[in-house]
Amino acid sequence: MPYKILLVEDEKNFGLVMRDYLQMNNYQVTWREDGALGLSSFEQNEFDLCIIDVMMPRMDGFTLVEEIRKRNTSIPVLFLTARSLREDMLKGYTLGADDYIIKPFDSELLLLKLEAILKRSAIKNEAPTFAENAFSQFTYQHSLRLLIHVSGIKHKLSPKESELLNLLLINSNKVVLKSILLQKIWKADNYFTGRSMDVYIVKLRKYLEEDKSVSLENIHGSGYCLKYPCING
Numbered sequence: 001m002p003y004k005i006l007l008v009e010d011e012k013n014f015g016l017v018m019r020d021y022l023q024m025n026n027y028q029v030t031w032r033e034d035g036a037l038g039l040s041s042f043e044q045n046e047f048d049l050c051i052i053d054v055m056m057p058r059m060d061g062f063t064l065v066e067e068i069r070k071r072n073t074s075i076p077v078l079f080l081t082a083r084s085l086r087e088d089m090l091k092g093y094t095l096g097a098d099d100y101i102i103k104p105f106d107s108e109l110l111l112l113k114l115e116a117i118l119k120r121s122a123i124k125n126e127a128p129t130f131a132e133n134a135f136s137q138f139t140y141q142h143s144l145r146l147l148i149h150v151s152g153i154k155h156k157l158s159p160k161e162s163e164l165l166n167l168l169l170i171n172s173n174k175v176v177l178k179s180i181l182l183q184k185i186w187k188a189d190n191y192f193t194g195r196s197m198d199v200y201i202v203k204l205r206k207y208l209e210e211d212k213s214v215s216l217e218n219i220h221g222s223g224y225c226l227k228y229p230c231i232n233g
Helices: 012-024 035-044 061-071 086-094 107-126 159-170 178-186 191-208
Strands: 004-008 028-032 049-052 077-081 099-102 132-135 138-141 146-149 154-156 175-177 215-219 223-227
Touching: 004 012, 004 035, 012 028, 028 035, 035 049, 035 061, 049 061, 049 107, 061 077, 061 086, 077 107, 086 099, 086 191, 099 107, 107 178, 138 159, 159 178, 159 191, 159 223, 175 178, 178 191, 178 223, 191 215
Parallel strands: 004 028, 004 049, 049 077, 077 099
Antiparallel strands: 132 138, 138 146, 146 154, 175 223, 215 223
């Protein structure tokens, strides 16, 4: 089935062109001409991604995204707007936008961005969780957010620490891209969420120091890898 996109754009000619272009590229598009109509459609239908203009009648794009985030914290959102001020871009990312594209733009680049965002969204929505996982000298209890060393030392993890460790354990001894971690846990991939994740990585490393055979490595700036010896090789 084609991905379903909610396009909210008040400029009629541009909206028609965007809708037709996306449909030609195998997306199913619902186009609405103002923020209020966009919110109504979002509440009544299921979408895989939202493309939203900023300056619109009845409800601007920033307010619309705030309302969308109250109803769904994980759906990808992309701002597509002529507003290029740094303050507007920062506000967009702060609200949880996955990208902020300024008009005019490269239509082929837009398609590549949509593909990448939807791929990340599919991966993060498929990620399982462990009820309990034993690795090296640790036991991790996901439901209790407890990391327990064989010595009896226990660490009560914060929700984000726990989800971060869970994703790294699911992909143990493999590289997990920063973008996937940020989308899954922080719901946004930008400078500010990236710095926040760095803090949590440092905390996890400190907990894991109790076992020297375990390491949480930064792989060439692209992601992280939780390494530990596996019994089965």
